Amino acid sequence: MIAYDISIQYMIAGYGTALGVLALYLVSLLLRWRRLKRDLQTLEELQSK
Numbered sequence: 001m002i003a004y005d006i007s008i009q010y011m012i013a014g015y016g017t018a019l020g021v022l023a024l025y026l027v028s029l030l031l032r033w034r035r036l037k038r039d040l041q042t043l044e045e046l047q048s049k
Helices: 004-048
Strands: none
Touching: none
16 A cells, blocks of 8 residues: 555645646637637738728
8 A cells, every 4th residue: 555645745746737737728728719819800800801
């Protein structure tokens, strides 16, 4: 059986990894959203011309 101290370290590492991946995903979504808004604005400008 794994010692309590080691298992706590694994748990913290697991949560840290999961939160890190989630943060990267949210940043990716934010960047995509900004790019999408910019593309939509460009298309609307082209359409109005």
